[in-house]
Amino acid sequence: xxxxxxxxxxxxxxxxIQRLEAGEALLPDTAxxxxxxxxxxxxxxVVLDAYSRNLIYIAENQFLVxxxxxxxxxxxxxxxxxxxYWWHDRxxxxxAEYVMRTMLWHGTGGLxxxxxxxxxxxxxxxxxxxxLQGHPLMLGLKALFPEFLPEQVRMSCYYSALGQFWRVMxxxxxxxxxxxxxxxxxxxxxxxxxxxxALVAAAQLSITYAVKLRGKTYEIIPASAGLTFLTDTAVPxxxxxxxxxxxxxxxxxxxxxxxxxxxxPSRFNYGALFADxxxxxxxxxxxxxxxQDMRHFLPDYLREFYRRGRRGEDDLRVQICVSFxxxxxxxxxxxxxxxxxxxxxxxxxxxxKANRVYLESWMNRFLASRLxxxxxxxxxxxxxxxxxx
Amino acid sequence: xLSALIWMPMLGAxxxxxxxxxxxxxxxxxxxxxxxGAACLWTLVIVSQFNPSHVGQQFSEFIPWIETLGxxxxxxxxxxxxxxxxxxxxxxxxxxxxxxxxxxxxxxxYALVLVLSAGVAGAFLAQDxxxxxxxxxxxxxxxYLLIAIxxxxxxxxxxxxxxxxTAISGILILASFLGIVWLSSNTSFAYDPSRTQTLxxxxxxxxxxxxxxxxxxxxxxxxxxxxxxxxxxxxxTPVSVLLAGVLLKLGTxxxxxxGMGLFPDAWNLLGPWLATWAVVxxxxxxxxxxxxxxxxxxxxxxxxGHMGYVLLAAAAATPLSTLATVLQMVSHxxxxxxxxxxxxxxxxxxxxxxxxxxxxxxxxxxxxxxxxSLMVLGVMASAGTPGMIGFISEFLVFRGSFPxxxxxxxxxxxxxxxxxxxxxxxxxxxxxxxxxxxxINLPRVQWSDRYPAIxxxxxxxxxxxxxxxxxxxxxxxxxxxxxxxxxxxxxxHNFKFVTSQEGQELxxxxxxxTLALPEIxxxxxxxx
Numbered sequence: 001x002x003x004x005x006x007x008x009x010x011x012x013x014x015x016x017i018q019r020l021e022a023g024e025a026l027l028p029d030t031a032x033x034x035x036x037x038x039x040x041x042x043x044x045x046v047v048l049d050a051y052s053r054n055l056i057y058i059a060e061n062q063f064l065v066x067x068x069x070x071x072x073x074x075x076x077x078x079x080x081x082x083x084x085y086w087w088h089d090r091x092x093x094x095x096a097e098y099v100m101r102t103m104l105w106h107g108t109g110g111l112x113x114x115x116x117x118x119x120x121x122x123x124x125x126x127x128x129x130x131x132l133q134g135h136p137l138m139l140g141l142k143a144l145f146p147e148f149l150p151e152q153v154r155m156s157c158y159y160s161a162l163g164q165f166w167r168v169m170x171x172x173x174x175x176x177x178x179x180x181x182x183x184x185x186x187x188x189x190x191x192x193x194x195x196x197x198a199l200v201a202a203a204q205l206s207i208t209y210a211v212k213l214r215g216k217t218y219e220i221i222p223a224s225a226g227l228t229f230l231t232d233t234a235v236p237x238x239x240x241x242x243x244x245x246x247x248x249x250x251x252x253x254x255x256x257x258x259x260x261x262x263x264x265p266s267r268f269n270y271g272a273l274f275a276d277x278x279x280x281x282x283x284x285x286x287x288x289x290x291x292q293d294m295r296h297f298l299p300d301y302l303r304e305f306y307r308r309g310r311r312g313e314d315d316l317r318v319q320i321c322v323s324f325x326x327x328x329x330x331x332x333x334x335x336x337x338x339x340x341x342x343x344x345x346x347x348x349x350x351x352x353k354a355n356r357v358y359l360e361s362w363m364n365r366f367l368a369s370r371l372x373x374x375x376x377x378x379x380x381x382x383x384x385x386x387x388x389x
Numbered sequence: 390x391l392s393a394l395i396w397m398p399m400l401g402a403x404x405x406x407x408x409x410x411x412x413x414x415x416x417x418x419x420x421x422x423x424x425x426g427a428a429c430l431w432t433l434v435i436v437s438q439f440n441p442s443h444v445g446q447q448f449s450e451f452i453p454w455i456e457t458l459g460x461x462x463x464x465x466x467x468x469x470x471x472x473x474x475x476x477x478x479x480x481x482x483x484x485x486x487x488x489x490x491x492x493x494x495x496x497x498x499y500a501l502v503l504v505l506s507a508g509v510a511g512a513f514l515a516q517d518x519x520x521x522x523x524x525x526x527x528x529x530x531x532x533y534l535l536i537a538i539x540x541x542x543x544x545x546x547x548x549x550x551x552x553x554x555t556a557i558s559g560i561l562i563l564a565s566f567l568g569i570v571w572l573s574s575n576t577s578f579a580y581d582p583s584r585t586q587t588l589x590x591x592x593x594x595x596x597x598x599x600x601x602x603x604x605x606x607x608x609x610x611x612x613x614x615x616x617x618x619x620x621x622x623x624x625x626t627p628v629s630v631l632l633a634g635v636l637l638k639l640g641t642x643x644x645x646x647x648g649m650g651l652f653p654d655a656w657n658l659l660g661p662w663l664a665t666w667a668v669v670x671x672x673x674x675x676x677x678x679x680x681x682x683x684x685x686x687x688x689x690x691x692x693x694g695h696m697g698y699v700l701l702a703a704a705a706a707t708p709l710s711t712l713a714t715v716l717q718m719v720s721h722x723x724x725x726x727x728x729x730x731x732x733x734x735x736x737x738x739x740x741x742x743x744x745x746x747x748x749x750x751x752x753x754x755x756x757x758x759x760x761x762s763l764m765v766l767g768v769m770a771s772a773g774t775p776g777m778i779g780f781i782s783e784f785l786v787f788r789g790s791f792p793x794x795x796x797x798x799x800x801x802x803x804x805x806x807x808x809x810x811x812x813x814x815x816x817x818x819x820x821x822x823x824x825x826x827x828x829i830n831l832p833r834v835q836w837s838d839r840y841p842a843i844x845x846x847x848x849x850x851x852x853x854x855x856x857x858x859x860x861x862x863x864x865x866x867x868x869x870x871x872x873x874x875x876x877x878x879x880x881x882h883n884f885k886f887v888t889s890q891e892g893q894e895l896x897x898x899x900x901x902x903t904l905a906l907p908e909i910x911x912x913x914x915x916x917x
Contacts, residue, residue: 276823278754310832311754315754318754
């Protein structure tokens, strides 16, 4: 059989199409990149573990609690913990909620469809009724605003779904770090393979959600709903958090007349792959809270790598953000390769064409992303001053 | 006592210059810092011993030198020169501290800085016209070499231009001094006997004109200013600090001490013209600053504008405005030194001063946030924001000058608004917005880069909040300068000459109301 290769693509990001067709990653395979990506994913794994536990705790134990003052305490409220909280010696769980709300707002994938189905309404209503027994105030609220409590339940569903998604991702990143420490991971393609394999392995995991009220369990997302890890949480997460995101306050005008924000949320490009790691004025870095959290769990080798930078630890959050963005391009590579319609090394022209169309559609979305920047700009800095004269 | 201010830096320069081979840069720097620091501390000792209520020269030193020439080594200090001496001591220390540790030909460099400082101190202390001229010319040599050797790409051009302009300035000043002595039939160049009231007014005016042009070059005033932007742009940061902070003050000091002091009648005659000249300088400097894209050039043109305020206040010659000249000199010395230091740090870290290249330097993670914040303070001080010394000095300039030259004062006040325009433009373009891609990975700023600017910023705020600490030393002297001075005041639409006593009383109310000063006995009341 004769192998016929596709003609080179004319896409502005053709270089990356070529890489993906050759089974490589969107990020160049260099020793620094491997160190940065694995190191940052380790700290991300630790943080995601905490986020995940808290999200699931809120979904299951703060169900329809209208004033959840202690929702970040995971049920353990002590004066010492309260003091640490006020001193801000804690994980920024607000970031997890920010991500959850962004997913809820964009609402892509099967979970969103299910939350609009009659079955959900029925199950949510049952749980609401159980929760409202003996709460005249809440009953009055429900009578006045009938859509308010179901919407709160939808939000709880997203708390739970994101918590379950991050549970898997956290374990995946921590096992990646363990394998790196053992010397099993030495290149970016190996990182991508690890992520891809883990995503494939978890693809069919069921996403379910139930709350226990007055001794009875109410299944709000039953296994029979057929929601699974890959298509109903991972893909919407990538779409929502990696690509769309939400405009960060202070960086664009919210005034509709300024036309700085697209009226179509599907055209948003404020996600992690687009975020500028540099704060502008007082706006801060969009995932600032996440960077602050990861800062506490950096492995020693990564911290040392950052220290060697021109600013040392002065710009730690920016360096973390740059590394994080690189790692997210690796995760995206895994998702792209995992969802490719045909094997990357297919020799069949039709399959090659289908793959090409598929990859070009991804690249169209990367046009305004920081793909070129993470490829061109090393996190370590040139020492020489620029010459202007 | 006063000679130490000249000879301590000179001794330091000699030590560094003639030290046997093997002296390393750190030792040279240390010796220079010790010499400059000792002179600065000695200045503070003099301040502590200085009697502010005494209006004449204090700590006088007199050594006959070349009697046939009428030249004597006569030093003294009063409320006019004292703040400038302190400024010289402080800025010399800052300039040495801010110098690049790895500077080439370090022995020559530090020796020249110390000689420069000694020359400036000598000029401020000299009570003999010829001695002043010698020191005035002495500082020319080290400054020329500092620009010509350690300057930028066009250092040769800038240094030569500076040399030519300042040489002409020196010639005119010398000619005027010779004229004073010879035409007055004096036998010496001593300052006090050189009062020229006996000379015909036309002669006074001619001699004064020579001084005006001579010192006008040094200040500089438009159109004699063209050497300054070039010198600043090409000079290294420490030299710019000294140039703007101290050396320009030789021009204003000379105008006040010799122009105003020796030719009071002619000064009054030319007053309206001088005020108009000040307006031209202020507006030209400010408008030209707006057009600049090089941060250092912008600060240089700002200096030209701000030195115009000194001329305006001096032209008005009221007790309040004369005091304002001293405050404006100190204020400009501190603020411009701060601005040049900060621009120097920006240039050192980014490699550029171009407004088109730089942006977002206030970035808290990868920019220069503290340097940017200090720049905000410097800009506010320069634009006359209350709470800083710039406000006090400019307010006094306008308050003191307005009764005499209302139109010129109002026009000059535009300069303050224009200062805000060009410096806010600088802040907006260089420090706000997203960090420019071309300077995205700046090296970290060391605390040693920040300390000198912090010291200046603290002083700017301190004297802004408590101006009396500064006014206290100069007010009796500046008031006395006006005592023998016919004052121009505006009465409705007509100018009218009044006696000095009347003038003093006229302005004392406004003066004390403005600063809420305690009652200080008028020097006139002690006159027998």
